[in-house]
Amino acid sequence: MLLLAPLLTLFVQTPAPERFLPRLDPAASITLEASWSPCKRSKYGLFAETEVLRAPAPAEARRTHPAAELAPFLPPGPVEVGEVWPVPRAAILPFLRQLHPGARAELAYGEPGTFACLRAVGPRRLELLFRAHAELQLTPEVLYRPAQFEGRLLLDRELGTPLALSIVLPDRDTNVDVNVLQPDQGYSLADIGHVPELSLVSPAPPGLAPSWEREIPDASARRSLARAFYRFARLDWLPFEDALTHASATEKPVLVLVLFGTLDDESC
Amino acid sequence: MRAGPLSDARVLDRLERDFVCTWILHDDLVRLGDGPGPWAPIAKDVAQAYAYPVDSLVLSSEGEILGHVAANEDSSIEGYLRLLDAAGR
Numbered sequence: 001m002l003l004l005a006p007l008l009t010l011f012v013q014t015p016a017p018e019r020f021l022p023r024l025d026p027a028a029s030i031t032l033e034a035s036w037s038p039c040k041r042s043k044y045g046l047f048a049e050t051e052v053l054r055a056p057a058p059a060e061a062r063r064t065h066p067a068a069e070l071a072p073f074l075p076p077g078p079v080e081v082g083e084v085w086p087v088p089r090a091a092i093l094p095f096l097r098q099l100h101p102g103a104r105a106e107l108a109y110g111e112p113g114t115f116a117c118l119r120a121v122g123p124r125r126l127e128l129l130f131r132a133h134a135e136l137q138l139t140p141e142v143l144y145r146p147a148q149f150e151g152r153l154l155l156d157r158e159l160g161t162p163l164a165l166s167i168v169l170p171d172r173d174t175n176v177d178v179n180v181l182q183p184d185q186g187y188s189l190a191d192i193g194h195v196p197e198l199s200l201v202s203p204a205p206p207g208l209a210p211s212w213e214r215e216i217p218d219a220s221a222r223r224s225l226a227r228a229f230y231r232f233a234r235l236d237w238l239p240f241e242d243a244l245t246h247a248s249a250t251e252k253p254v255l256v257l258v259l260f261g262t263l264d265d266e267s268c
Numbered sequence: 269m270r271a272g273p274l275s276d277a278r279v280l281d282r283l284e285r286d287f288v289c290t291w292i293l294h295d296d297l298v299r300l301g302d303g304p305g306p307w308a309p310i311a312k313d314v315a316q317a318y319a320y321p322v323d324s325l326v327l328s329s330e331g332e333i334l335g336h337v338a339a340n341e342d343s344s345i346e347g348y349l350r351l352l353d354a355a356g357r
Contacts, residue, residue, distance in 0.1 A: 111270070174293075232274040235289050240300065243290035244307050247329045253355035254327040255283055257291035258318045263270075268322075 019078035025160035034058030042193030087114035102137035120215035147267035169198035273348035
C-alpha cells in the first residue's frame with residue numbers, strides 16, 4: 001500500500017494547462033477601415049461648441065498594417081487560455097495614428113498601458129483580446145480621452161496570418177472625456193460624452209465561424225484585463241439593485257460610488 | 269480616487285471583507301429613483317445626497333445613508349477609512 005501511494009498521487013495530479021505560443025507570419029499584413037462618429041450626447045455641450053469635435057474624421061479611412069506592427073501584441077512566450085500579459089505601451093500607436101496623428105500612449109493623467117489576453121484557441125485559430133489606454137491630442141488646445149480601446153485579433157495558428165482585427169472604443173454612455181484649453185483664460189474646460197463609434201476594423205473574411213476547443217467568455221477576459229489596470233477591479237462590483245438585494249440578505253453595509261463616468265475606465 | 273483610496277490595500281481589504289460594493293452613474297441613479305422598482309426610495313435618497321463629481325456613500329444593509337465623502341473634498345486614504353468606519357465594521 002505504501003508503495004502505491006506515490007503512484008496514486010501521480011494519478012490524481014491535475015495536468016498542467018496547455019500553453020500556446022501565437023505566431024505571426026512576418027510577411028503578413030492586415031487592412032483596417034476607420035470610423036469616427038461625433039458625440040451623441042455630452043454633459044456640458046462642449047463637444048458641440050468645439051469645432052474639431054463637431055465632425056471628427058479619421059486621418060486615413062483605410063490603411064494596411066504590416067505584421068511588424070502586430071508583433072508587439074503577442075506574448076513573449078507560451079501562455080494559457082485566460083492568461084494576461086503586458087504589451088509595450090507604444091504598440092497601439094501605429095494603429096491609433098490612423099485615426100489621428102496626435103495619438104499618444106502617455107496620458108495626461110490616469111492609468112496608461114496595454115494588456116492582452118489569450119481568449120480562445122481552436123484547432124486552426126486563436127483569438128487575443130487586448131485593452132489599451134491612450135489619448136488623442138486633436139489640436140494643441142483639445143485633448144480627446146477615450147475610455148479605452150478594446151482590440152480583438154484573430155490569428156491562423158498554422159500560417160500565422162492575421163484573419164481579423166478590430167480596435168474599438170466600447171459603445172457605452174459615457175465613453176469619451178475632453179479637455180479644451182481656453183488660451184485667453186489659462187484654464188481648461190472639461191466635458192464627458194457618448195461617442196457611438198470610434199473604430200478600426202478589418203473587413204471580415206468569409207467563412208470565419210469560430211470553432212474553439214478552449215475559451216473563456218469575453219466578460220472574463222475583460223475582467224482580467226481591467227484587473228491588470230486597476231487594483232479595485234479585484235472587488236466584486238455588483239449592479240446597484242443587486243448590491244442592495246445582496247446587502248439585505250447578508251446584512252452587510254454597502255459602499256456606493258456615484259459618478260458621472262464609468263469607474264473602471266479612463267473616461268472620467 | 270482610482271489612484272488614491274481605491275488603490276490602497278487597507279481600503280480594498282476592508283471593502284472585500286466587510287462590504288457589498290457598487291458603482292453607478294448619477295443619471296442612472298436618478299432614473300432608478302424615479303422608477304417603480306423596490307429600491308427606488310433608496311436610489312432617490314442617494315441621488316439627493318450625491319456630491320459632484322464623485323461621491324462615495326456608505327449605506328446600512330437596509331439602505332440608510334450612514335456617511336459619505338466627496339472626492340473633491342477629501343480624497344485621502346485616511347478619510348476613506350473613516351468613511352468605512354461609519355458602517356461600524
